[in-house]
Amino acid sequence: MQTRHIQTDGLNQQILEAGAGPLVLLIHGFPELGISWRAQVAALAAAGFHAVAPDMRGYGGTDKPVEAADYSILQLVGDMVDLVRALGETSCVVVGHDWGAPVAWHCALTRPDLFRAVFGLSVPFQPRRPKGPPTAAMAAISKRLGLGDLYISRFQAADAHQAFDADPATALRKMFHAYDGATPDGRQSTGFIPEGQSFISTVPDDATLPPWMSETHFAEYVAAFSAGGFRGPLDWYRNLDRNWAATAFLQDARIRIPAAFMVGERDPVRNYSGQHEAGLKDWAPDLRMQVVVPGAGHWIQQERPDAVNRLLLEFLASL
Template identity: 45%
Template sequence: MQTFTQTFIETNGIRLGVAEQGAGPPVLLLHGFPETSYAWRHQLAALSSAGFRAVAPDMRGFGRSDCPAEQAQYTTLDIIGDLVGLVEALGEQNAVVVGNDWGATIAWQAALVRPDRFRAVVALGVPMMDRAPLTPSKLFPVMQQAWFYTHYFAQPGYAEREFEADVATTLRKLYFWASGDAGPRDINTPNPFGLVPREAGLLDALPQPAALPTWLSEHDFEVFVSAFAASGFRGGLNYYRNLDRNWDLQAAFSGLQVQTPALYLVGEYDTGLAIPGMQEIISMMPKLVPGLRGSQIIQGAGHWLQQEAPERVNTAVIEFLHGL
């Protein structure tokens, strides 16, 4: 039963749709792609019961929030600006920020550049990473027959046409194959976060699941389908289209460490763990995040961690929050 409230908040020149529940110290919950604030439905209730004010925005370009027309308006700093304005609009001085997938990337960077506004960070799936030696477009592989999924996403119109042709099929495939229900990750497991054949689309290599993943009800699935049928996928894809620009902007913060308290959680079957070098990046995090209070692997879960293992995520996050 839905017990959170839904409102709109004006911030940083745009309007954000926001789901909120509870009273107490604020906790911002940042979703990833392709998700909306509804991905945090389990956490809104749990955090409220634990004495916190849980606030989950539809990030710019998603759900009920505005979707700026210009591709360049989706950099990490644009999103952080939205969050700074959101904290102020809530009448708060600061907040803990929790994120999954793209939301984790934004959460890390928000704590890095504005620790005065974001006093602690919890990241799901995506670890804190140092600035790469090359721009992402040069770092990720490009081959004659295939390209890395971020290159595919970077082509305006390509992924939109594929994903929007049948929103339900798109989400059914992505949610299942990136989740723990797809099982352990190896070279024989279809991986939506990998190479895309140039003569096909990202979804073509993914079989149609026989059923929804066990953690996603038909009702909850329809909420996501309705959201993306209305908004389309362009806003979310524009985050990927600013990867090189984010790299440029990150030069200004090179050498900074995340000084706030931090917690990292990742699903055992998260597709990101199969990316070469990711295990080494995770092991190096304490150098970038001296306030890291723990890294936990959630057994049996995949990329949509807060939806797949809500009780375990809630327990870990609330314990961390009470320790601040």
């Protein structure tokens, strides 16, 4: 397993890779890095695949454009297309977790000639909403429920990243704690932030690291986000309405390549995206696997590496 930099069109990407054989691309989410896939990189390499896990645009050792508009879904998909080409390949299987899942789903939607199969973790495919931009819909849902703002709405503020940048270690520790499957009920995040509070303040100050995360592994995250900051990662969220406007050509499009999806039973993200799980087969007709992992939370590839590795290899074997 090695880390290196690879130059793609206009972007210098840091990748974690191992193995030789058919390419499998592993896309992380927020607030993670390519290192979140170490267990999968090792398992895939041992099974005869070339596993590549990049630090995504705005994260870790990869370039961090300064304009918020440079983090749209089409640019994120373009980064993956460029990465496959720079690796000398003409096809791959794409795997995505959290924010990486929408990127992976859109890779499948827009370039089925290049991405021959897609495996989503934690966030199901969400078809484009024809009634209007998503942030307005989120605000309406939050108002109706009376639970406060959905954190995604708070992330729209131009200075939202500053609270995270002020103390990266505390922010990261609380986020990993609040979305982990081992965290008891009542201490997990609901995703909603009451008036007068922040995302960070809604998580108890005595939040501990998840059982699967060592202090050494956590220190890698703290070092990366202390150096690179949270502005770029939050710019992904600030492009939601721009993404909606730019993807009108994908309205009602289906994912036609083989697909799979798995999610943790206790993943708090299911509170606000879980409704899309039931209709996933309608949008991905060749859905070969849909699994709910008992007791698991949001960080599923790190919480349940053996289960993820087994199902991922099973899916790859079905292609």
